[in-house]
Amino acid sequence: MILGYKVLYLGVIYRAMLTKKKLTYFKKLLNERFEELLSEANKTVSGMTAHKENLPDPSDRASLESDRNFTLRIRDRERKLIGKIREALDRIENGSYGICEECGEDISAERLKARPVTTLCIDCKKRQEIEEKVKGL
Numbered sequence: 297m298i299l300g301y302k303v304l305y306l307g308v309i310y311r312a313m314l315t316k317k318k319l320t321y322f323k324k325l326l327n328e329r330f331e332e333l334l335s336e337a338n339k340t341v342s343g344m345t346a347h348k349e350n351l352p353d354p355s356d357r358a359s360l361e362s363d364r365n366f367t368l369r370i371r372d373r374e375r376k377l378i379g380k381i382r383e384a385l386d387r388i389e390n391g392s393y394g395i396c397e398e399c400g401e402d403i404s405a406e407r408l409k410a411r412p413v414t415t416l417c418i419d420c421k422k423r424q425e426i427e428e429k430v431k432g433l
């Protein structure tokens with residue numbers, strides 16, 4: 297009986313340690329990605345202001361304009377990703393990180409490694425994609 301409790305207790309400790317280790321790993325991963333995105337965004341901004349010099353050729357201007365649209369689209373994606381990373385870091389802090397928001401199951405470590413900002417397990421993600429396809433028809 298006492299031994300049983302001890303094993304259970306050790307199991308809980310072990311699981312907590314494992315979770316903490318996993319969270320520390322993903323926190324580092326997310327922070328690195330966050331820093332990367334911020335420095336990319338800064339580069340884009342300084343690049344855009346540097347390019348505003350006089351361009352007499354209209355075709356140069358046109359290509360610069362489409363370059364800028366491209367850059368702005370990228371920045372929009374970066375901005376969204378930065379927001380998602382912030383949310384993921386918040387979830388690490390409040391203890392809901394790595395739990396699927398649809399079914400409440402643990403999201404596999406492999407999936408989190410591939411996509412650390414995800415809030416859905418692979419099954420729910422697949423179901424969501426199918427539902428989106430059906431709605432699109």
Ligand SMILES: [Zn+2]
Pocket residue numbers: 396397398399400401416417418419420421
């Ligand atoms: Zn799920």
